[in-house]
Amino acid sequence: MKSSRRKFLKIAGVSALGLGAKPVLDVLAASGEHEETSKPEIMKGKDALIAKRWAMVVDTRKIESEEDLKPMIEACHKIHNVPEFENKNHEIKWIWLEEFKHEFPTQEHEFVDERVKHLPFLTLCNHCQNPACVRVCPTKATFKREDGIVLMDFHRCIGCRFCMAACPYGSRSFNFRDPRPFIKETNPEFPTRTKGVVEKCNFCAERLAVGRMPACVEASNGVLTFGDLDDPESEVRKLLKANYAIRRKPALGAGPSVFYII
Amino acid sequence: MLEKALTGSKRYYGWMAALLAVISVGFVCYLWQFRFGLGITGMSRDVSWGFYIAQFTFLVGVAASAVMVVLPYYLHDYKAFGRITILGEFLAVASVTMCILFIFVDLGQPIRVMNVLLHPTPNSILFWDMIVLNGYLLLNIVISWKVLEAERNNVAPPKWLKPFIYISIPWAVSIHTVTAYLYCGLPGRGFWLTAILAPRFLSSAFAAGPALLILLCMIVRKFTKFDPGKEQIQSLAKVVAYAITVNVFFFLCEVFVVFYSKIPDHMDHLIYLFVGLHGHGVLVPWMWASMILMVVSIILLVNPVTRKNETVLVAACITVFVSTWIDKGLGMISGGFVPNPLHHVNEYVPTVPEILISIAVWAIGFLVLTVLYKIGVTVKEEIAGLA
Numbered sequence: 001m002k003s004s005r006r007k008f009l010k011i012a013g014v015s016a017l018g019l020g021a022k023p024v025l026d027v028l029a030a031s032g033e034h035e036e037t038s039k040p041e042i043m044k045g046k047d048a049l050i051a052k053r054w055a056m057v058v059d060t061r062k063i064e065s066e067e068d069l070k071p072m073i074e075a076c077h078k079i080h081n082v083p084e085f086e087n088k089n090h091e092i093k094w095i096w097l098e099e100f101k102h103e104f105p106t107q108e109h110e111f112v113d114e115r116v117k118h119l120p121f122l123t124l125c126n127h128c129q130n131p132a133c134v135r136v137c138p139t140k141a142t143f144k145r146e147d148g149i150v151l152m153d154f155h156r157c158i159g160c161r162f163c164m165a166a167c168p169y170g171s172r173s174f175n176f177r178d179p180r181p182f183i184k185e186t187n188p189e190f191p192t193r194t195k196g197v198v199e200k201c202n203f204c205a206e207r208l209a210v211g212r213m214p215a216c217v218e219a220s221n222g223v224l225t226f227g228d229l230d231d232p233e234s235e236v237r238k239l240l241k242a243n244y245a246i247r248r249k250p251a252l253g254a255g256p257s258v259f260y261i262i
Numbered sequence: 263m264l265e266k267a268l269t270g271s272k273r274y275y276g277w278m279a280a281l282l283a284v285i286s287v288g289f290v291c292y293l294w295q296f297r298f299g300l301g302i303t304g305m306s307r308d309v310s311w312g313f314y315i316a317q318f319t320f321l322v323g324v325a326a327s328a329v330m331v332v333l334p335y336y337l338h339d340y341k342a343f344g345r346i347t348i349l350g351e352f353l354a355v356a357s358v359t360m361c362i363l364f365i366f367v368d369l370g371q372p373i374r375v376m377n378v379l380l381h382p383t384p385n386s387i388l389f390w391d392m393i394v395l396n397g398y399l400l401l402n403i404v405i406s407w408k409v410l411e412a413e414r415n416n417v418a419p420p421k422w423l424k425p426f427i428y429i430s431i432p433w434a435v436s437i438h439t440v441t442a443y444l445y446c447g448l449p450g451r452g453f454w455l456t457a458i459l460a461p462r463f464l465s466s467a468f469a470a471g472p473a474l475l476i477l478l479c480m481i482v483r484k485f486t487k488f489d490p491g492k493e494q495i496q497s498l499a500k501v502v503a504y505a506i507t508v509n510v511f512f513f514l515c516e517v518f519v520v521f522y523s524k525i526p527d528h529m530d531h532l533i534y535l536f537v538g539l540h541g542h543g544v545l546v547p548w549m550w551a552s553m554i555l556m557v558v559s560i561i562l563l564v565n566p567v568t569r570k571n572e573t574v575l576v577a578a579c580i581t582v583f584v585s586t587w588i589d590k591g592l593g594m595i596s597g598g599f600v601p602n603p604l605h606h607v608n609e610y611v612p613t614v615p616e617i618l619i620s621i622a623v624w625a626i627g628f629l630v631l632t633v634l635y636k637i638g639v640t641v642k643e644e645i646a647g648l649a
């Protein structure tokens with residue numbers, strides 16, 4: 001049961017608890033006629049969006065002010081039950097805003113043009129090709145799926161926070177206390193977390209599994225484009241072909257899947 | 263032999279009771295942390311490892327330093343150290359015990375700790391650290407116990423023990439190397455991303471550990487009838503002298519590379535630690551104190567006149583211990599997290615319960631150490647016909 005749940009997590013993309021699992025999970029029981037397939041096989045939901053390598057392009061030219069970006073942050077934090085703390089030490093965030101000099105510290109210089117200098121940049125997990133967090137996790141609680149999404153198993157995490165030290169983008173948060181009392185309105189479709197585990201953006205794996213785009217992308221008014229980096233005909237590839245885009249800290253070789261058109 | 267820990271002087275019982283009192287205060291704080299979460303500490307999203315992991319790192323070094331008495335005795339047949347190998351090995355046992363406890367109190371989900379065994383993950387350095395630390399603990403328990411037992415019965419230690427003793431020598435080096443690898447393989451942390459981190463860890467360990475051992479030898483001499491010996495203490499002092507010198511040299515190598523290359527990601531942390539960054543610098547006085555004390559101790563220890571004076575030697579050993587503790591137990595870990603990967607400066611200061619829990623873990627270590635030393639010293643006294 002445990003291993004089948006894990007396999008399901010990996011393939012179908014519901015990141016925890018298996019909420020809404022039944023509609024997308026089709027287990028071929030190892031009984032009678034399926035003797036040669038003794039292991040249960042898991043099929044993707046019929047509406048699931050699939051890709052070889054999911055990626056996101058942020059078109060910063062379409063952003064005027066923070067107001068354009070706030071709905072995306074709100075949408076994400078609301079559906080994912082991200083709590084709000086007053087104590088900054090306990091802060092949890094999946095997606096947030098940074099200035100250019102913090103988002104791209106190695107590319108910053110004193111002559112950056114005024115627009116870029118004051119532009120808010122959307123910051124989230126990069127779902128790297130070579131994720132350091134996955135490399136260091138001692139329990140495989142954080143892992144990379146075949147479609148490139150880096151996920152968390154909140155039930156396996158021991159809270160050692162090695163992944164937080166390893167992430168070069170500061171994308172991970174830790175539950176320093178029970179988050180539940182600090183969730184404004186709990187979304188029953190997505191699990192809440194317990195104290196003592198790490199969490200981060202999951203590229204809305206649970207929505208892709210049922211054929212929906214990530215919440216931030218839906219709320220972005222065209223600022224964000226999401227698609228398959230492996231498919232030359234995808235929207236993200238078309239955008240990257242026509243525009244020069246940058247990634248965060250390219251010299252580290254992590255291979256981020258989030259691109260920024262400046 | 264265990265029964266020897268059960269009888270003792272009033273002072274012995276008093277000391278044990280004091281330790282137990284300190285432990286129970288920390289235990290209550292831990293229960294609070296267990297219920298509330300790690301939010302009772304000063305750690306944050308930016309500085310996600312703090313005092314606990316820093317103590318762990320420092321103590322791995324103290325544990326590894328047992329090799330500094332084991333190696334000369336078993337590999338170079340330096341007879342004098344035969345008298346004190348047991349003290350070094352017992353110190354290693356107590357230190358590794360503290361290391362394991364510090365990792366444990368740092369976990370967000372301690373009851374899930376067995377997940378590390380249920381889902382073994384060789385690409386994680388933490389997995390290897392678990393193996394080398396537990397292995398080292400076991401090696402030292404078995405070796406020290408068997409050797410002491412043989413000594414008591416006035417026979418040679420069993421032959422099968424030899425290979426384990428030889429293995430324990432590189433094993434000691436491995437525990438601190440692997441611990442350094444926890445940090446120095448992380449791509450976004452310029453402070454730790456240096457090949458000299460493991461050598462630096464080892465050099466400061468071989469200074470701090472033997473310095474503590476000298477102090478312990480002096481205490482044993484003062485309060486028991488067993489004398490670890492003048493020559494032994496002087497030989498250890500030479501080890502401390504050169505280890506602390508090498509440690510400062512390694513640090514200067516680091517400083518050169520960082521500031522001559524002028525790569526900001528690497529400079530910022532040292533700037534934060536030694537002069538402060540963007541108006542933040544809680545650790546600045548500590549780091550300078552550490553550096554000054556290291557230099558003072560080099561002067562006192564390399565110079566034979568001061569080294570041979572045992573009063574000065576005690577002062578020098580305390581200096582070494584304090585300076586290396588500040589370096590590793592305070593600066594090394596939080597220094598790597600400030601500034602954060604996005605170049606924000608959020609400082610870390612431990613909270614009172616966090617410090618009380620840490621002190622309690624230290625007290626548990628000293629409790630284990632006291633029991634082991636009590637046994638070891640009583641046996642030695644008996645052999646010498648003093649008891």
Ligand code: SF4
Pocket residue numbers: 136137138139140141142156157158159160161162163164197198
């Ligand atoms: S905190 Fe959890 S996810 Fe992160 S490395 Fe530790 S066990 Fe893995």
